[in-house]
Amino acid sequence: MAESFTELFEQSLSAIEMVPGSIVTATVEDIDNEVVIVDAGLKSEGVIPRSQFLDDKGEFTLRVGDQVKVAMEVVDDGSGATRLSREKARRAECWQMLEDAFSNGKAVQGMMNGRVKGGFTVDINDIRAFLPGSLVDMRPLRETAHLEGRPLDFKVIKLDQKRNNVVVSRRAVLEEENSAEREELLASLREGQEIKGVVKNLTDYGAFVDLGGVDGLLHITDMAWRRVRHPSEVVNVGDEVMVKILKFDREKSRVSLGIKQLGDDPWVDITRRYPEHARVPAVVTNLTDYGCFAEIEEGVEGLVHVSEMDWTNKNVHPSKVVAVGDNIEVMVLDIDEERRRISLGIKQCRPNPWNEFAVNFTKGQRVAGRIKSITDFGIFIGLDGGIDGLVHLSDISWTEQGETAVRRYSKGEEVETVILAVDAERERISLGIKQLDQDAFTDYINANDRGSVVKGEVVAVEPKEGVVRLAAEVDGVIKAAEISMDRVEDVRNALKVGDEVEAKIVSVDRKNRVIGLSIKAKLQDDERSNLRDHQTREPEYQRGPTTLGDLIKRQMDKSGDRLRDADA
Numbered sequence: 001m002a003e004s005f006t007e008l009f010e011q012s013l014s015a016i017e018m019v020p021g022s023i024v025t026a027t028v029e030d031i032d033n034e035v036v037i038v039d040a041g042l043k044s045e046g047v048i049p050r051s052q053f054l055d056d057k058g059e060f061t062l063r064v065g066d067q068v069k070v071a072m073e074v075v076d077d078g079s080g081a082t083r084l085s086r087e088k089a090r091r092a093e094c095w096q097m098l099e100d101a102f103s104n105g106k107a108v109q110g111m112m113n114g115r116v117k118g119g120f121t122v123d124i125n126d127i128r129a130f131l132p133g134s135l136v137d138m139r140p141l142r143e144t145a146h147l148e149g150r151p152l153d154f155k156v157i158k159l160d161q162k163r164n165n166v167v168v169s170r171r172a173v174l175e176e177e178n179s180a181e182r183e184e185l186l187a188s189l190r191e192g193q194e195i196k197g198v199v200k201n202l203t204d205y206g207a208f209v210d211l212g213g214v215d216g217l218l219h220i221t222d223m224a225w226r227r228v229r230h231p232s233e234v235v236n237v238g239d240e241v242m243v244k245i246l247k248f249d250r251e252k253s254r255v256s257l258g259i260k261q262l263g264d265d266p267w268v269d270i271t272r273r274y275p276e277h278a279r280v281p282a283v284v285t286n287l288t289d290y291g292c293f294a295e296i297e298e299g300v301e302g303l304v305h306v307s308e309m310d311w312t313n314k315n316v317h318p319s320k321v322v323a324v325g326d327n328i329e330v331m332v333l334d335i336d337e338e339r340r341r342i343s344l345g346i347k348q349c350r351p352n353p354w355n356e357f358a359v360n361f362t363k364g365q366r367v368a369g370r371i372k373s374i375t376d377f378g379i380f381i382g383l384d385g386g387i388d389g390l391v392h393l394s395d396i397s398w399t400e401q402g403e404t405a406v407r408r409y410s411k412g413e414e415v416e417t418v419i420l421a422v423d424a425e426r427e428r429i430s431l432g433i434k435q436l437d438q439d440a441f442t443d444y445i446n447a448n449d450r451g452s453v454v455k456g457e458v459v460a461v462e463p464k465e466g467v468v469r470l471a472a473e474v475d476g477v478i479k480a481a482e483i484s485m486d487r488v489e490d491v492r493n494a495l496k497v498g499d500e501v502e503a504k505i506v507s508v509d510r511k512n513r514v515i516g517l518s519i520k521a522k523l524q525d526d527e528r529s530n531l532r533d534h535q536t537r538e539p540e541y542q543r544g545p546t547t548l549g550d551l552i553k554r555q556m557d558k559s560g561d562r563l564r565d566a567d568a
Contacts (some may be wrong), residue, residue, distance in 0.1 A: 023092050026084065028066045036062060038084065040070060046084035069093060094125040095161050102156040107173050112148045120144070122154060122168055129154070129166035138174050139208055139215055141201045146238045182213035182253075189214070189255065191248050194262065199239045207231045209243060209257055216255035218243060225260045225267070225299025229286065234259070266299040267340055274332045274342070279349055284326045292318045294330055294344055302342030304330060311347045311354065312386040321346065353385025354424040360384075361419055367431070368416045371409060378402075379409060381417060381431055389429035391417060398434045398441065399473060440473040441513050450508050453522055458499045466495045468503070468517060475515070478503060482518035 026038035029045060038046045048070065050060065062068070069092075070084040101108045110124035112131065119132040131154070136144060147170075155176075158167035189195075189211075197209035197216065206219040218241075223234040235241055247256040274280060274296065282294035282302070291305040307314050309321045322328060331348035335341075361367060369381040372388055379391040393402025396409075409415065417431035448454050448470075456468035456476060466483075468476045478495070480488045482503075488494050495501070504525060507516030 023069055025067050026070045028062060028064050028068065031062065031064060038068065038070060040084060046070065048084050091126045094127045098124065098127065098156055098159055098166060099161075102159045105155065107153040107155055108168070109151050110154050110168065111151055112144070115144075120148075122152075124154075124166070124168075127166055129156075129168045131168050131170065135169040135171045137200065138171055139201065142203055143201060143237050185211060185213045186250065186253060189245060189248050189250075191245050193245045194242060195245065196240060196242055197257070199235045199237050199241060202231045202235070202237060204230065207235050209241065211255065214253065214255060216243070216245070216257040218257040218259065222246065222256075222258035222260055225263075225265065226285070226295060226301050227293065260299070263299075266297060267337065270300065270337060270342075271335050274335065276332055276334065277348075278332045279329055280332065282328055282330045282344070284322045284324050284328060287318045287322070287324060289317070292322055294328065296330070296332075296342070296344075300342070302330070302332075302344040304344045304346050308333065308343075308345035308347055311350070311352055312388075352424070353387045354427050354429075356385055357383065357387060357429065358422045358424040361422065363419055363421060365419050366416060366436070367419060368414060371411050371413050371415060374406060374409065374411060379406065379415075381415065383429065387427075387429065389417070389419075389431040391431045391433055395420065395430075395432035395434055398437065398439045440471060442510075444471050444474045445508055445510070445515070448505060450505050452505050453502060453525075454505060454517075455500065455502045456517075458495050458497050458501060461492050461495050461497055463490050463492060466491050468501060470515065476503070476505070476517040477514060478517045478519060482506070482516075482520050485520055485523060 024040045026040035026046060028036060029039050030037040031050070034050055035047050036050055038048060040046055098108065100106065108124055110122040110129060112120050112122050114121040116130070119130060119134075120136065122129045122131045134140065135157075136147070141147075152170060153173045154168035154170050155172040156166065157169050157172065158165065160166075195211055197211045199207050199218075200210045200215065201208045204220075206217055206223075208215045209218050218231075218235070220228050220231055223231060228234055241259065242262065243257040243259055244261045245255060246258045246261065248254075280296050282296045284292050285295050285301060286293040289306075291303050291309070293301045294304055295301045304318075306316065306318060309318065310316050328346060329349045330344040330346055332342065333345050333348070334343040367383060367389075369383050369389070371379055372382045373380045378393050379396070380388045381391060383389050393406060396402050397405035415433065416436060417433055418435040420430040420432045420435065422429050454470055454476070456470040458466055459469045459475070460467040464480050466478045468478060470476050478491075478501070480491050480494075483491065483494045501517075501519060502522060503517035503519045504522040505515055506518045506521055507514075509516075
């Protein structure tokens with residue numbers, strides 16, 4: 001007896017696993033702008049949103065009659081319809097593919113699209129996997145921008161569908177791919193060889209270069225003959241570069257590379273090309289707190305210390321004088337070939353204001369300027385050319401102490417001074433204010449130097465000394481021991497204020513402006529003078545004996561005269 005259509009249909013349903021999540025093959029029956037209608041051999045056709053059939057590029061390529069895998073979401077939604085999903089079927093297919101790759105050690109293709117703690121996320125179809133940072137490459141990478149957003153091969157190293165946990169490794173793929181090529185390359189490498197490579201990663205100390213299965217380190221000091229602050233100044237990730245193998249440890253598979261060694265060392269014979277005091281053009285490459293670095297030729301940088309930047313300001317910050325990229329003229333001050341260091345100067349290429357001042361001004365000339373600062377030892381005056389001159393405390397006033405006289409001046413005040421000395425080599429200019437006026441003390445000493453006898457009036461008396469006014473603003477001092485031939489215990493008993501005295505100048509202290517007087521010395525001089533005058537006027541035979549020898553001689557002469565008289 002032939003089976004009825006109903007029985008055949010029920011048999012077909014029994015062959016399909018009617019369980020939510022089951023994957024079945026369906027045939028596309030119709031397509032419109034919103035949905036795709038499929039026949040999965042069920043009681044009713046399934047309706048699936050068109051968006052679920054878009055490929056990775058967002059394109060729709062499905063046609064009527066195509067067969068697709070779909071997943072059952074709900075067998076009966078209450079109205080007799082079965083809900084199907086292409087997305088869930090695609091996800092299930094992906095899990096199946098991952099399980100197959102995990103079991104057989106096959107590589108899968110995915111795309112790095114995000115950074116998370118400890119690593120990155122990788123999209124493999126509709127499954128999100130985790131890529132630990134240590135497994136991105138054969139060496140740790142600081143920059144991964146060149147890997148993100150493009151298809152890469154990975155190996156599944158951990159899989160747990162229930163927990164939706166997938167862990168992948170790109171490093172495992174690279175190690176497998178490069179094993180044969182690596183061995184072949186290692187066998188061919190030799191020191192001194194020039195080879196092309198691709199920059200894989202940058203660090204603070206250099207760059208790692210892929211030589212075709214073997215990574216080499218291009219240290220920052222071997223990138224250029226000039227000073228390099230960061231590898232990114234010379235190379236970038238993804239750059240193809242020509243390098244030279246400097247060292248090769250076959251056992252540890254370590255390769256040291258260099259770029260600067262491909263060219264000649266610019267430091268060779270540098271003293272001949274740049275003799276001391278030569279002026280050369282340069283470009284500012286870097287600024288620091290202690291100066292700036294300037295490149296005088298490719299690969300040769302020198303330091304312009306802050307003290308060599310400006311004649312007048314030794315502590316100026318380099319940024320106030322130059323900027324990175326400036327074209328400047330410098331002078332070669334010193335070259336240390338062994339340490340590869342060059343000292344340069346900027347100020348030496350500009351007029352020296354100290355030398356110009358020495359040429360334009362002379363000692364004794366008057367100059368005016370504003371007070372820039374007042375210190376414990378004097379006043380600094382701003383002069384032409386941005387330089388300063390110093391008025392020492394001792395050169396402010398003839399009559400006042402410097403500490404007292406300086407209080408009459410204030411910062412910013414314009415004053416007139418006299419140039420006392422100019423030392424351009426030591427960058428010092430000595431000025432004076434008191435020299436603008438005539439000095440009574442100096443005038444008096446010029447007219448009455450040490451040994452002169454002067455007159456004056458006693459203006460002050462103390463037990464040990466008296467003060468004598470010799471001239472306006474000029475005083476002399478008489479100590480007790482210099483008043484009389486006799487011992488004087490108290491000056492007040494010998495001198496009175498108002499007495500006129502005549503004394504001899506016995507000492508002059510120009511620094512402390514003190515004149516030492518002596519009445520006793522004057523009396524002694526007078527006595528000696530009188531004795532000489534007396535001896536000159538008196539006949540020799542009438543002069544009294546002055547010494548024992550004179551007396552004996554005179555007595556003998558008298559005896560001789562008596563004997564001659566008797567004989568006669």
